[in-house]
Amino acid sequence: MTSAAEQLxxxxxxxxxxxxxxxxxxxxxxxxxxxxGGALGAAQDPxxxxxxxxxxxxxxxQRATLIGRAERLDAMGAAFVNAVAANLLDFDDTHLETxxxxxxxxxxxxxxxxxxxxVSGATxxxxxxxxxxxxxxxxxxxxxxxxxxxWHITSTCGVFGAAAGAARLLGLDAxxxxxxLGIAASQSAGLVENLPTAAKNVGMGNAARxxxxxxxxxxxxxxxxxxxxEGRLGWAQAMGDAPDxxxxxxxxxxxxxxxxxxxxxxxxxxxxxxxxxxxxxLHKGLDPATIAEVVVAGDQLLLDRGDRLPxxxxxxxxxxxxxxxxxxxxxxxxVEDFAAAAVHTPAVAALRGKVRAELDASLPRGAxxxxxxxxxxxxxxxxxxxxxxxxxxxxxxxxLERKYHASATGHDAPxxxxxxxxxxxxxxxxxxxxxxAPRRN
Amino acid sequence: MTSAAEQLxxxxxxxxxxxxxxxxxxxxxxxxxxxxGGALGAAQDPxxxxxxxxxxxxxxxQRATLIGRAERLDAMGAAFVNAVAANLLDFDDTHLETxxxxxxxxxxxxxxxxxxxxVSGATxxxxxxxxxxxxxxxxxxxxxxxxxxxWHITSTCGVFGAAAGAARLLGLDAxxxxxxLGIAASQSAGLVENLPTAAKNVGMGNAARxxxxxxxxxxxxxxxxxxxxEGRLGWAQAMGDAPDxxxxxxxxxxxxxxxxxxxxxxxxxxxxxxxxxxxxxLHKGLDPATIAEVVVAGDQLLLDRGDRLPxxxxxxxxxxxxxxxxxxxxxxxxVEDFAAAAVHTPAVAALRGKVRAELDASLPRGAxxxxxxxxxxxxxxxxxxxxxxxxxxxxxxxxLERKYHASATGHDAPxxxxxxxxxxxxxxxxxxxxxxAPRRN
Numbered sequence: 025m026t027s028a029a030e031q032l033x034x035x036x037x038x039x040x041x042x043x044x045x046x047x048x049x050x051x052x053x054x055x056x057x058x059x060x061g062g063a064l065g066a067a068q069d070p071x072x073x074x075x076x077x078x079x080x081x082x083x084x085x086q087r088a089t090l091i092g093r094a095e096r097l098d099a100m101g102a103a104f105v106n107a108v109a110a111n112l113l114d115f116d117d118t119h120l121e122t123x124x125x126x127x128x129x130x131x132x133x134x135x136x137x138x139x140x141x142x143v144s145g146a147t148x149x150x151x152x153x154x155x156x157x158x159x160x161x162x163x164x165x166x167x168x169x170x171x172x173x174x175w176h177i178t179s180t181c182g183v184f185g186a187a188a189g190a191a192r193l194l195g196l197d198a199x200x201x202x203x204x205l206g207i208a209a210s211q212s213a214g215l216v217e218n219l220p221t222a223a224k225n226v227g228m229g230n231a232a233r234x235x236x237x238x239x240x241x242x243x244x245x246x247x248x249x250x251x252x253x254e255g256r257l258g259w260a261q262a263m264g265d266a267p268d269x270x271x272x273x274x275x276x277x278x279x280x281x282x283x284x285x286x287x288x289x290x291x292x293x294x295x296x297x298x299x300x301x302x303x304x305x306l307h308k309g310l311d312p313a314t315i316a317e318v319v320v321a322g323d324q325l326l327l328d329r330g331d332r333l334p335x336x337x338x339x340x341x342x343x344x345x346x347x348x349x350x351x352x353x354x355x356x357x358x359v360e361d362f363a364a365a366a367v368h369t370p371a372v373a374a375l376r377g378k379v380r381a382e383l384d385a386s387l388p389r390g391a392x393x394x395x396x397x398x399x400x401x402x403x404x405x406x407x408x409x410x411x412x413x414x415x416x417x418x419x420x421x422x423x424l425e426r427k428y429h430a431s432a433t434g435h436d437a438p439x440x441x442x443x444x445x446x447x448x449x450x451x452x453x454x455x456x457x458x459x460x461a462p463r464r465n
Numbered sequence: 466m467t468s469a470a471e472q473l474x475x476x477x478x479x480x481x482x483x484x485x486x487x488x489x490x491x492x493x494x495x496x497x498x499x500x501x502g503g504a505l506g507a508a509q510d511p512x513x514x515x516x517x518x519x520x521x522x523x524x525x526x527q528r529a530t531l532i533g534r535a536e537r538l539d540a541m542g543a544a545f546v547n548a549v550a551a552n553l554l555d556f557d558d559t560h561l562e563t564x565x566x567x568x569x570x571x572x573x574x575x576x577x578x579x580x581x582x583x584v585s586g587a588t589x590x591x592x593x594x595x596x597x598x599x600x601x602x603x604x605x606x607x608x609x610x611x612x613x614x615x616w617h618i619t620s621t622c623g624v625f626g627a628a629a630g631a632a633r634l635l636g637l638d639a640x641x642x643x644x645x646l647g648i649a650a651s652q653s654a655g656l657v658e659n660l661p662t663a664a665k666n667v668g669m670g671n672a673a674r675x676x677x678x679x680x681x682x683x684x685x686x687x688x689x690x691x692x693x694x695e696g697r698l699g700w701a702q703a704m705g706d707a708p709d710x711x712x713x714x715x716x717x718x719x720x721x722x723x724x725x726x727x728x729x730x731x732x733x734x735x736x737x738x739x740x741x742x743x744x745x746x747l748h749k750g751l752d753p754a755t756i757a758e759v760v761v762a763g764d765q766l767l768l769d770r771g772d773r774l775p776x777x778x779x780x781x782x783x784x785x786x787x788x789x790x791x792x793x794x795x796x797x798x799x800v801e802d803f804a805a806a807a808v809h810t811p812a813v814a815a816l817r818g819k820v821r822a823e824l825d826a827s828l829p830r831g832a833x834x835x836x837x838x839x840x841x842x843x844x845x846x847x848x849x850x851x852x853x854x855x856x857x858x859x860x861x862x863x864x865l866e867r868k869y870h871a872s873a874t875g876h877d878a879p880x881x882x883x884x885x886x887x888x889x890x891x892x893x894x895x896x897x898x899x900x901x902a903p904r905r906n
Binding site for chain 1: 525654665667671685688692693699
C-alpha cells in the first residue's frame with residue numbers, strides 16, 4: 025500500500041494537460057482571472073509595498089514580475105509578494121467545504137517559476153489545477169477540525185498546493201513529487217488568531233514561497249518520510265482533529281475538488297457573505313435611524329471569525345458588525361466600504377454599535393439570519409443560506425469580468441481579460457506577466 | 466493584563482547585556498562553541514552542499530559567511546544553511562525538559578544579521594541568550610504534549626528564538642518585539658514523522674530563516690495578534706495538548722531556562738545517549754559473538770524516536786538498534802560510528818538484528834535499561850539514568866573543547882576556540898565569522 029504522498033506524487037507526475045476536462049480547465053481560467061484582478065486591486069496597498077521592501081534585499085536576480093508593480097524580484101520573492109497581494113483584501117476565491125482560498129498561495133510560485141523557465145500557458149494552467157486540487161484534497165482530509173483548532177487553512181494547505189504545482193512544472197518524477205509534498209508538510213503553518221493582522225499576510229506569502237522551496241529541494245534530491253501526511257507523528261495527526269486521510273486520494277483524477285471553487289462578490293471573509301446579502305436585501309426602503317438593534321445569527325465559525333468591532337480595515341473585513349452596518353446603511357459592500365475611511369465614518373460606527381452576533385447552531389455553515397429590531401417595536405428578518413457567489417448561486421463569467429474591471433483601475437482590463445481567457449494559447453508566461461506590470465523606465 | 470508576547474517583547478527590548486549573570490553568559494559561550502564545532506564538522510556534507518545549491522539562486526548580495534565553506538549567501542540564505550549544518554549530525558545541544566536543541570535555529574540568523582550590521586560580540590551574545598531563552602520558555606509551555614503530537618519542537622520553537630534574538634539585534638521596541646513573536650507564530654512548523662529524512666533539515670533551516678523574516682517584518686511595521694501565543698485560536702492551543710502558557714513568562718529575567726542547556730557527547734538523538742552509555746559500559750570485556758539478544762527498555766519517547774532498523778546514516782542517528790550495536794561492538798559512538806560505512810558494516814548489521822526495543826514506562830525520560838541475553842543463558846544488565854552530558858553529568862569546558870577539535874579537522878581549532886571564549890571582547894562579528902570560513906581566492 026503506497027502512502028498518500030506517494031499516490032499524489034504518481035498522479036501529479038503522470039497527469040497530462042489534455043486529459044483534464046474542459047470544464048475544469050475553464051474553472052482554472054476563472055480562478056486565474058479572479059486572482060489577477062485581486063492582485064492588481066491590492067498591488068499598491070502599503071502592506072504589499074512593505075512586503076516588497078522587506079523581501080528586496082534578499083532577492084537574487086530580479087526576473088519575476090510583481091503583479092501591478094514596477095519592481096521585480098526573484099521567483100521566491102515574487103511568489104511571496106503576489107500571494108500577499110492576491111489575498112490581502114479578502115476578495116479571492118473559496119473552496120467552501122474547507123474555506124480554503126485556493127489560488128492565492130498556488131498561482132504565484134507557479135507563475136514566477138514559469139516566467140523563469142519559459143513555460144507555456146497550457147503547461148502553467150495544468151500545473152496550477154493539479155496544485156490547487158492537491159491543496160483542496162488535503163484540506164478536505166482535516167476539515168472542519170483543523171480550522172476549528174486554530175489553523176488558517178489557506179496557508180497550511182496552500183503550501184502543499186504550491187509544492188505540488190511547482191513539482192509538476194519542474195517535471196519531477198513520482199518519487200520527487202511525493203518528496204516535495206513531504207517537505208511541504210514540515211513547512212505548513214499559519215494561525216486563525218492572527219487573521220485580523222499583517223501576520224496573516226506573512227503566512228500567505230510563506231505558503232507560496234515555501235511550497236516552491238519544497239519542490240526545489242525535492243528536485244535537488246532532498247527526501248521526506250513517505251508517511252509525512254498520514255503517519256502517526258505526521259501532518260494530519262499533528263494538525264487535524266479526527267482527520268479522514270482517505271479523502272486525500274479518493275477518486276483521484278475522477279472527482280475534482282477544485283471544480284467546486286467559488287468566487288467572492290464582496291471583499292470580506294467568505295463567511296460574512298450571507299450576512300451582507302441579507303443586509304443588502306433589508307436595506308431597500310430602510311431608514312437606518314429607525315433601527316434599534318441588529319441581531320446576526322450564524323454558526324460557530326461565523327462567530328469565531330467575525331464577532332468583533334473593527335479598529336481598522338483589516339478588522340473590518342472580518343467583522344460581522346462592520347459588514348452588516350455598511351450593507352444596511354449604504355446598500356453596498358465593495359472595496360471602498362471596507363476601507364479605512366468607511367471604518368471611521370461616524371454613521372457606520374454608530375450602526376456597528378447596534379449589531380449583536382449570536383449563535384444559531386441550527387444554521388448551516390455559510391448561512392446567516394439577520395433580524396432588525398426597529399424602534400417602533402416591529403421586526404424584520406431575513407434568513408439567507410445561499411449568498412451570491414456560493415455554489416448554488418455561482419458568479420458568472422460576465423460577473424467575474426465586471427469584478428475584474430472594478431479592481432484593475434488604470435490597467436487595460438479588456439486586453440488583460442481577453443489574454444487570460446486565451447491562456448492556453450499563450451506561448452510563454454513571461455510575455456503574459458509583462459502585461460500585468462506597469463511599463464518600466 | 467498584557468499577553469505573553471507583549472511581556473516577552475517588553476523583556477527583550479528592555480534587557481541589557483551587563484544585566485545577564487556571568488554563569489549564564491558563560492553557558493551562552495559554551496553553546497556557541499559547541500555550535501561552531503558542529504557546523505564545521507558537517508559543513509562539507511552533501512546535504513549542506515545541496516542546501517547551498519538550492520538557496521544560492523535566491524540570494525541577494527552575498528555578505529554572510531557559511532561556516533566552514535568558501536561560498537557566501539545573503540543573511541536569509543546563510544541563516545538557513547548554517548542552521549542545517551549545525552543540526553545535521555544530531556550532535557548539537559539539548560534543553561532536556563523540552564528536547565529542544567536551542568542553538569542551531571537561533572545562532573545562525575543572529576550571526577548573519579550581526580555580520581551585516583557590524584554588531585559587537587557582546588551584543589551578539591546577549592541577543593543570542595535572549596532568543597534561546599524565549600525559545601526554551603515557549604517550548605516548556607507546550608511540553609510534553611507538543612512533541613508527542615508530532616511536532617519537531619526544535620523547529621517549531623526555534624522560529625520564536627530566532628525572531629526574538631533578531632528583534633533584539635535590530636533594536637526593536639517592546640511592541641515590535643511582540644509583533645515579531647506573533648509573526649513567528651504563523652510560521653512555526655516541523656514534524657517528527659520527517660525526522661529521519663532531509664525534510665527535517667528544511668524545517669531547521671526555515672526556523673532560522675523565517676524567524677529572521679518575522680523580525681524584519683516587525684521592524685517594517687507588520688503587526689500580529691497580541692494573543693498569537695495563548696489565544697483561543699492561537700499557537701499554544703493549535704499546537705499543544707493541554708499547554709501551560711504561564712510558563713512562557715513565569716519568573717522572566719530571574720529564572721533562566723537556557724541555563725539548563727546541555728551538550729551531546731555522541732552524534733545521535735539525545736534520547737539514545739543513555740542507551741549508548743549503558744552499552745559502552747557493557748562493552749568492556751564483552752565477546753559480541755556470545756550475545757543472543759539485546760533488550761533495550763525505555764519510555765515511550767525513546768521508542769517513538771528510535772525503534773527502527775536503519776537503512777542509511779540518517780536513520781542510524783535515530784536508531785536504538787544502531788546506537789546499541791556500535792557501542793557494544795566497537796566500544797565507541799563517534800561521528801564515524803554513525804556514518805554510512807558503519808551502517809553498512811556486516812558485523813554491525815548482524816548485531817543490530819539482535820536488538821529489541823521495549824517499553825518500560827517506569828523509566829524516566831532520557832533513561833534506558835540495556836539487558837544482554839547471552840548464548841550461555843546468562844544475563845547482564847545496566848540501567849542508566851544520567852548519561853554523559855546530562856544535567857547531572859554535564860560536559861566540562863575541556864570536554865567541549867575536545868569535541869570541537871574532533872569536528873574541526875583542517876581548521877585552526879585552538880585559535881577558533883580562544884576567539885570564541887573571548888567573544889565578548891570581539892569588536893565586530895564580521896571579523897569573527899571570517900575565522901570560520903576557508904580562505905577565499
